[in-house]
Amino acid sequence: MLQVKNLQAQAEGKEILRGINLEVSAGEVHAxxxxxGSGKSTLARVLAGHPEYEVTGGTVLFEGRxxxxxxPDERAREGVFMAFQYPVEIAGVNNAYFLKAAxxxxxxxxxxxxxxxxxxMALIRERAKALDIEQGMLNRAxxxxxxxxxxKRNEIFQMALLEPKLAILDETDSGLDIDALKIVSxxxxxxxxxxxxxxxxxxxxxxxxxxxxxxxxxxxxxxxxKSGGKELALELEQKGxxxxxxA
Amino acid sequence: MTQVAEKLHPWVSAAPPVAGPRWxxxxxxxxxxxxxxxxxxxxxxxxxxxxxxxxxxxxxxxPAGPSPVTLNRLAQFIYGDAAHRLVVVNGRFxxxxxxxxxxxxxxxxxxxxxxxxxxxQEDSDLAQExxxxxxxxxxxxxxxxxxAHLDDGAYVFIADGAVVEDPLQILFVSSPDAGxxxxxxxPRLLVxxxxxxxxxxxxxxxxxxxxxxxxxxxxxxxxxxxxxxxYKVQQESLAAFHIAxxxxxxxxxxxxxxxxxxxxxxxxxxxAIATLDGQGAEVTLNGLYLADGERLVDNxxxxxxxxxxxxxxxxxxGILGGTARAVFNGKIIVRQDAQKTDAKQTNRALLLTxxxxxxxKPQLEIFADDVKCTHGAAIGQLDEDALFYLRARGLTQxxxxxxxxxxxxxxxxxxxxxEPLRLAIETELYAQLARDLAEIDAA
Numbered sequence: 001m002l003q004v005k006n007l008q009a010q011a012e013g014k015e016i017l018r019g020i021n022l023e024v025s026a027g028e029v030h031a032x033x034x035x036x037g038s039g040k041s042t043l044a045r046v047l048a049g050h051p052e053y054e055v056t057g058g059t060v061l062f063e064g065r066x067x068x069x070x071x072p073d074e075r076a077r078e079g080v081f082m083a084f085q086y087p088v089e090i091a092g093v094n095n096a097y098f099l100k101a102a103x104x105x106x107x108x109x110x111x112x113x114x115x116x117x118x119x120x121m122a123l124i125r126e127r128a129k130a131l132d133i134e135q136g137m138l139n140r141a142x143x144x145x146x147x148x149x150x151x152k153r154n155e156i157f158q159m160a161l162l163e164p165k166l167a168i169l170d171e172t173d174s175g176l177d178i179d180a181l182k183i184v185s186x187x188x189x190x191x192x193x194x195x196x197x198x199x200x201x202x203x204x205x206x207x208x209x210x211x212x213x214x215x216x217x218x219x220x221x222x223x224x225x226k227s228g229g230k231e232l233a234l235e236l237e238q239k240g241x242x243x244x245x246x247a
Numbered sequence: 248m249t250q251v252a253e254k255l256h257p258w259v260s261a262a263p264p265v266a267g268p269r270w271x272x273x274x275x276x277x278x279x280x281x282x283x284x285x286x287x288x289x290x291x292x293x294x295x296x297x298x299x300x301x302x303x304x305x306x307x308x309x310p311a312g313p314s315p316v317t318l319n320r321l322a323q324f325i326y327g328d329a330a331h332r333l334v335v336v337n338g339r340f341x342x343x344x345x346x347x348x349x350x351x352x353x354x355x356x357x358x359x360x361x362x363x364x365x366x367x368q369e370d371s372d373l374a375q376e377x378x379x380x381x382x383x384x385x386x387x388x389x390x391x392x393x394x395a396h397l398d399d400g401a402y403v404f405i406a407d408g409a410v411v412e413d414p415l416q417i418l419f420v421s422s423p424d425a426g427x428x429x430x431x432x433x434p435r436l437l438v439x440x441x442x443x444x445x446x447x448x449x450x451x452x453x454x455x456x457x458x459x460x461x462x463x464x465x466x467x468x469x470x471x472x473x474x475x476x477x478y479k480v481q482q483e484s485l486a487a488f489h490i491a492x493x494x495x496x497x498x499x500x501x502x503x504x505x506x507x508x509x510x511x512x513x514x515x516x517x518x519a520i521a522t523l524d525g526q527g528a529e530v531t532l533n534g535l536y537l538a539d540g541e542r543l544v545d546n547x548x549x550x551x552x553x554x555x556x557x558x559x560x561x562x563x564x565g566i567l568g569g570t571a572r573a574v575f576n577g578k579i580i581v582r583q584d585a586q587k588t589d590a591k592q593t594n595r596a597l598l599l600t601x602x603x604x605x606x607x608k609p610q611l612e613i614f615a616d617d618v619k620c621t622h623g624a625a626i627g628q629l630d631e632d633a634l635f636y637l638r639a640r641g642l643t644q645x646x647x648x649x650x651x652x653x654x655x656x657x658x659x660x661x662x663x664x665x666e667p668l669r670l671a672i673e674t675e676l677y678a679q680l681a682r683d684l685a686e687i688d689a690a
Contacts, residue, residue, distance in 0.1 A: 048639050051631070076641035088636040092654030101650065102640035109641070141654075142636075158640065 001026045001197050002047075002067075002166055007058035008222075009046045016042045018222035019058065024166070027194040031208055031233060032201045034219035035241040040201045041085055043219070044170040047199075048082035049075050062166065076102075077109035081164030083155035085171040090142040095154070098142050099124065103161055127160045131187050149180040156187040167191065168199045173207035185210030205237035218244050258308075259283060259395050267363050268371070271397070274379045278394025285388040297574045297606045298516055298545045303488050308460055310396075311337035311430030314422035316455060318344055324418060324453045324482065327667035332416040333357065333401040337424060338432030340399055344418075353409030354446075359435055360399035373404055373439055381466045381494035387518075389490045393433040393464040400435035403448065407441035407470070414447040414665045421454040421461055421487065431460040438465070442498075443472040449668055450477070452491070454484035454511070463491035469501040471525065477505040478668060482675065483512040485542070492518035499525025499554075506663060508672050509536035509544050510679065520549040523557040523585075534563040535659040537676055538571035538603075539683045545574035550592075552585040552618075559589070564659055565596040566652065567603035568683040577622070578610040585615050592622040597629065597655055599687060645688065652680060 004022040008015070016039045024030050034040045046053050047060065049072030060067040067075060090098070103123075104114040115123065124138065131153050143151050152172055159167055169188065173181055188198060188211050200211055208216075208230065216232040217224045218241070226232065226244055236244075259279045266272065287304035288295040314337050321344065325332060333356055334344035340358035347356060355370060362370045384391040401417050419434045440446060452461060461483060469475050483489045489512040497503045509515055515538075521530045530550060538544045550559045565573045573596060581588045596605045609622040629651050637647035656676060663669040 050635060071638070071644070072635065073638040073641055073643050073647075076639055082639060084636065084639075088630075088632045090633045090636065090651070090654065092657050093650055098637070098640070098650070101642060101646070102637075105641040105643075105646070162640070 001063060003059075003061040005059045007043075007046070007060060008056045009042060009053045010056055011042070011053050015056075016053075016222055017046065020222070020224060022217065022224065024197045024199060026165075026197055028215065029192065029198045029200065029211060029213045031213035031216045032199060032219055033203065033216060033233065033236060036203070038219040039222040040219045041170050044082055044168045044199070044201050047168055048072060048080065073105075076162075077106050079165035080168070081159050081162055081166070082168040082170055083152070083159060083172050085174065087143045087146075087151040087155055089144045089146075091144055093142050095140055095142050096124065096138040099138075099158060099161055102158070106162060124161065127157065130190065131157045131160065132183050133157050148175040149177065152176055152184055153180065153187075156184050160187055160191065163191065165195065166197050166199070168201065170201050171203065172200075173202055173204065181207065182210060205233045208233045220244060258392060267398070268375070270375050271363055275395055275397055278384050278391045278397065281384045281391035282388055282395055285386070285391060288388055294547065294576075297572070298514070298543060300490075300514070302514060303460060303490070306460070307428045308431040309426060309428050311421065311432040311459070312424040312426055313337065313339065314424045316344070316420055316422040320455055321418065321420060321453070324451055326414075326416060326449060326665060326671055330414055330416045331356070332418055333403070334418045334420065335399070335401055335434050336420045336422055337430060338399055338434045340401055349413075351409065351411060353406040353444075354403065354411055354415070356401065356403040356415065358399065359402045359437065362402055363398065370402070370404060374402065374437060377439055377466060377468050378435075378437055381468070381496055382464045382492065383494070387492065389462055390464050390492050393435060393462050396433040397435055400437075402437045403439070405440045405444045405446050407443060409441065409444045409446070411444070411446040414449055414668070416449045416451060419450070419452045419461065419463065421459045421483070423455065423457050429458045429460060431462060434461065434463045436463070436465040438467045438475075440467070440469050440473040440475050442470040444470065445474040447476040447665060448478070449480065449665060451480045451482065452489060453482050454487050456484050458486040459484070460488040461491065465491070465493040467493065467495040467503070469495065469497045469503045471498045472500045473498070474502045475504070476664060477503065478663065478665065479505065479507045479517070480668070480672065481507070481509040481511060481515060481517065483515070485511060485513060485540070487512050488514045490516045492520065495519075495521040495530070496524050497521060497528040497530055500527040501525070502529045504531040505533070506659065507532075507534040507546070508676075509534065509546070510672075510675055512542065512544070514543050516545040516547070518547045518549075520551070521559075522551040522553055523559065524553050526554050526556045528554065528557045529559070530557070531560040533561065533659055533662060535656055536565045536573065537679055538565070538573055539568035539679065541570055543572045543574075547574075547576045547578075549578045549580065550590065552579070552581045552588045552590065555584060555586045555588070557585065557588055559591070561592040562659065563594045564655065565605065566599065566656065566680070567596060567605060568599040568687065570600070570602035570604075572603070573605040575605065575607040576610060577608070578612065579620060579622070581611075581613040581615050581618050581620065583614040586617045588615060588618040588620065590618070590620045594622070594624045595655075596626045597652065598627065599683060645684070649684065653677070
């Protein structure tokens with residue numbers, strides 16, 4: 001599904017990714033771990049097409065197509081979804097209205113009929129329940145005045161609605177208490193299927209107790225320095241990142 | 248000096264209004280004298296630093312004559328079918344275009360000239376008491392000029408305790424007449440809302456095309472405990488000059504709320520001056536303006552807290568494209584006695600192009616010590632993070648941008664409580680925006 005080859009990227013003239021190689025197949029969950037500043041969030045944002053980053057080398061293929069050639073909104077409509085580390089507050093844009101516009105943009109792109117207000121409300125009511133999203137959150141402006149936990153749940157809620165092929169969670173666990181962590185993990189696990197893939201970017205092993213990865217990669221100074229199975233995450237938890245950076 | 252006097256001469260002697268009661272003549276004379284003394288403001292005048300009115304002072308204007316405008320032509324500017332409406336064409340009240348038959352008995356409204364030259368004693372007395380009492384001619388040249396020509400326009404008198412259900416629209420129209428050169432009119436509106444009355448009114452300024460100059464003055468007296476919900480829609484022709492001031496006095500425990508929408512005109516200056524003149528009075532002055540091309544929109548507001556325990560609220564927002572310019576000056580005065588004042592002011596502008604420019608200035612003059620006054624200003628482009636967030640969910644750059652711009656304007660538009668008016672404003676604003684954005688996309 002996703003083939004990243006020798007990906008290099010910089011921001012404000014500073015080199016952050018120095019040759020990432022990563023292959024993610026449908027049905028898999030990959031965890032990207034690493035110390036602060038290792039480039040793991042940059043990798044997530046580059047895949048989503050954040051304009052702050054400049055790709056200086058390498059290739060990314062998504063389902064055989066050049067992902068880097070696509071505008072961020074085209075990536076989204078094609079099925080790439082990044083849950084933001086810091087979801088943006090958007091004053092004056094109603095959350096439900098925004099979700100409907102996003103969902104219909106995707107449906108239109110894939111030649112499906114757009115949902116009308118009634119169909120849409122029925123759908124979000126069903127999906128909202130599973131993520132403990134209250135009606136109030138839907139009627140408020142996007143993320144405005146949301147608590148940290150509400151913002152993260154709202155991200156996963158969007159993901160549940162948009163049903164991406166490739167979901168990238170950028171430190172979705174940061175700042176979540178254990179209850180919110182369970183809700184969010186449940187939302188992610190509910191979407192797991194043989195035709196979807198997930199990349200979980202996290203600093204801590206804790207989230208991986210709930211979203212169990214098939215592969216764990218450790219990033220350091222813009223490169224993947226170690227890959228392994230889920231047990232690698234536990235090892236990191238016990239030993240910290242020092243032994244890898246030293247290696 | 249002689250030169251200036253000669254240049255001003257035609258503005259104040261071109262059409263001496265027909266005589267009337269002595270007090271009215273005295274009022275006009277005072278306006279004439281003050282206008283002669285003040286002359287047109289220049290950019291050296293602090294209040295007019297960024298707004299050069301020389302296209303008006305040097306322009307070839309003459310008093311507007313009658314115009315055969317039809318109701319059909321005005322249909323797009325009349326909000327809702329049931330509205331009571333007063334229509335003033337080229338400064339003259341038009342009984343044919345107005346609709347007052349459904350007005351409740353507690354509301355008297357109609358031609359200002361009718362009241363000034365006859366009418367019921369009660370109405371003449373009210374006019375004499377209030378006309379010119381709020382609109383300061385000592386320092387305001389355009390208000391003085393309007394007063395020099397004071398003869399017609401509209402009046403609305405609401406009886407004590409009256410609750411007026413349907414909104415009342417006062418429509419000021421500028422329409423081409425038989426003369427050559429650009430017409431100028433000086434419409435006047437006097438509103439007196441009695442004690443504990445409640446009403447909703449919409450003041451609309453429109454043109455049927457061409458270049459002209461509207462120089463309006465509105466005076467609003469809000470009685471004790473009265474609730475007045477006011478809207479001003481400035482939708483003049485794009486070659487028009489619009490200079491208007493609204494002067495409000497809010498008495499004890501009254502609530503005055505005004506929303507100004509400035510959507511048309513080539514050179515526009517709106518002054519809104521509200522005095523909180525009794526304990527517990529509450530005033531809201533909100534505004535939304537849109538300017539593109541080479542247009543200029545200047546909003547000057549003054550909220551004068553003269554008494555204690557009064558809250559005031561103010562949000563002004565602007566959207567600018569092309570090489571348009573805007574000015575926002577928000578003055579809040581808190582007098583020495585006005586303890587426990589709670590005044591909030593926010594001013595935001597969205598610049599869609601590099602060529603657009605705004606000069607903005609909050610101006611707090613606080614003479615009391617136990618008050619809460621906050622103000623904030625934010626000028627800039629659309630938020631890049633918000634744009635990316637929306638795009639990351641599948642909306643195109645243009646869709647994301649439109650959604651953010653509509654949200655920006657929506658904060659003010661959603662506050663309009665008269666639904667047909669809200670729809671009309673949305674339609675006009677979004678149509679203009681769509682044109683501006685298409686132009687930006689094409690460039």
